[in-house]
Amino acid sequence: MGAVSDSKKAYRLLKRALVSRTAVQRVRRRLAASEPHEPGRYRVAVYFADGAVNMYQMRQWYRPLAELARRWPVVVLARSATGADRLLDEEAPPVAFVPTIGDLERFIATQDIRVVLYVNQNTRNFQMFRYGRRWHVFINHGESDKMYMTTNQYKAYDYALVAGQAARDRLSRTLWDYDIDGRTIEIGRPQADHYAGSLPYTPDDRTVVLYAPTWEGDRPSAHYGSIATHGEKLMGALLASRQHRVVYRPHPRSGVVDHEYGAAHRRIVAAISAANSADPSAQHVYDDGADLGWQLAAADVAIVDISAMVYDRLAVGKPLMITRPQDERASIDTNGYLSDCEWLTAGSASDIVSEVERVRADEAAIARLRMWVQHYFGDTTPGVATEKFHTAIERLMQEWDRWHQHEVGAIRRDEDDDDDEVDDEEV
Numbered sequence: 001m002g003a004v005s006d007s008k009k010a011y012r013l014l015k016r017a018l019v020s021r022t023a024v025q026r027v028r029r030r031l032a033a034s035e036p037h038e039p040g041r042y043r044v045a046v047y048f049a050d051g052a053v054n055m056y057q058m059r060q061w062y063r064p065l066a067e068l069a070r071r072w073p074v075v076v077l078a079r080s081a082t083g084a085d086r087l088l089d090e091e092a093p094p095v096a097f098v099p100t101i102g103d104l105e106r107f108i109a110t111q112d113i114r115v116v117l118y119v120n121q122n123t124r125n126f127q128m129f130r131y132g133r134r135w136h137v138f139i140n141h142g143e144s145d146k147m148y149m150t151t152n153q154y155k156a157y158d159y160a161l162v163a164g165q166a167a168r169d170r171l172s173r174t175l176w177d178y179d180i181d182g183r184t185i186e187i188g189r190p191q192a193d194h195y196a197g198s199l200p201y202t203p204d205d206r207t208v209v210l211y212a213p214t215w216e217g218d219r220p221s222a223h224y225g226s227i228a229t230h231g232e233k234l235m236g237a238l239l240a241s242r243q244h245r246v247v248y249r250p251h252p253r254s255g256v257v258d259h260e261y262g263a264a265h266r267r268i269v270a271a272i273s274a275a276n277s278a279d280p281s282a283q284h285v286y287d288d289g290a291d292l293g294w295q296l297a298a299a300d301v302a303i304v305d306i307s308a309m310v311y312d313r314l315a316v317g318k319p320l321m322i323t324r325p326q327d328e329r330a331s332i333d334t335n336g337y338l339s340d341c342e343w344l345t346a347g348s349a350s351d352i353v354s355e356v357e358r359v360r361a362d363e364a365a366i367a368r369l370r371m372w373v374q375h376y377f378g379d380t381t382p383g384v385a386t387e388k389f390h391t392a393i394e395r396l397m398q399e400w401d402r403w404h405q406h407e408v409g410a411i412r413r414d415e416d417d418d419d420d421e422v423d424d425e426e427v
Helices: 002-032 062-068 081-089 101-109 125-129 152-156 165-174 190-194 227-240 259-278 294-298 308-314 346-361 363-377 384-426
Strands: 044-048 074-078 095-097 115-118 135-138 159-162 184-186 207-212 244-248 301-304 320-323
Touching (some): 002 095, 101 125, 125 152, 135 384, 165 363, 190 384, 227 244, 227 259, 227 346, 244 259, 301 346, 320 346, 346 363
Parallel strands (some): 207 244, 207 301, 301 320
């Protein structure tokens, strides 16, 4: 058995190496056929060391970065061939493929990069930290109350751009000797200013409900997925209603661990198709596309599991409900929004039509929602977060200038002192 296992492992490694090599060659050909990067053009870089599997961490920043690039040109430093290949396919900023440290050094030498942004905590970020005389800034790829949001790795960055007061409180509770006021800058959720996309239905007087469950999880503490416990019941009730339209957007990994969970998902997809066939005007949507934004903005009410989708929707400031995990072993943070949210239990899933109408009309629930939106994201008026993001980058650029001038002044003073010493010797 050991020999067979080793052979399979060797085969997987060889296959992975061949895929990587092919991707490298393809990316180099694509970049060679495009216009070369103009020397000295870029002041802002986004460092992305991941492959295609984690593109969701970059995608949500495409539009905010495009807006920022009107003032400060932005380039993505892509370390992985599969990641670079996917970036070239999508609406990403310009891409510099720098798989080796030598490639990275050569590219940086041609540019005047002053701010480096990081969307995740990839261990290869450490390779970029070696370059001083620029600000290293963690911007993350979401906002939530997960442990990931309080990792001690925050201390590795010069600054962190955070969503709001909730993030600052979270870091204050967790990190020792971390200068919250000096090293964090609140920017809200600039991605929410760019929630866009073409609606796959014609708006009418139906109430639009987004149901966006996560996958089943691979351990009891992460059993947040609701498809098998809530999903079929709530979807059945909403699909039977002539007053509601459902946008069903499940996590792409749904069913990878639990076969029955995947089967429940497939039954929901079939039910959507059947409902649309019976009543074409319903225009229910099974959404498995790459773009995320229009779903969050368009829905009158959202039903989500405990996941980053909670906070993506919260940034919109519109009614939402959270499915309460049926597995009591699932870990639930009780310090933030989940301590005061609108829960949907498995037992009440069949009554979803009345629950949806309740959260839309309940003034107390709406007031609580507004309070938490303010706590997590500050002012969510369209355009405000984008302005905060731009102001934060402008502040960092000004601080770069200040430190640079200080350094130049120190060098000049040292040169003057050397000249004085030479004059004294001549005398």
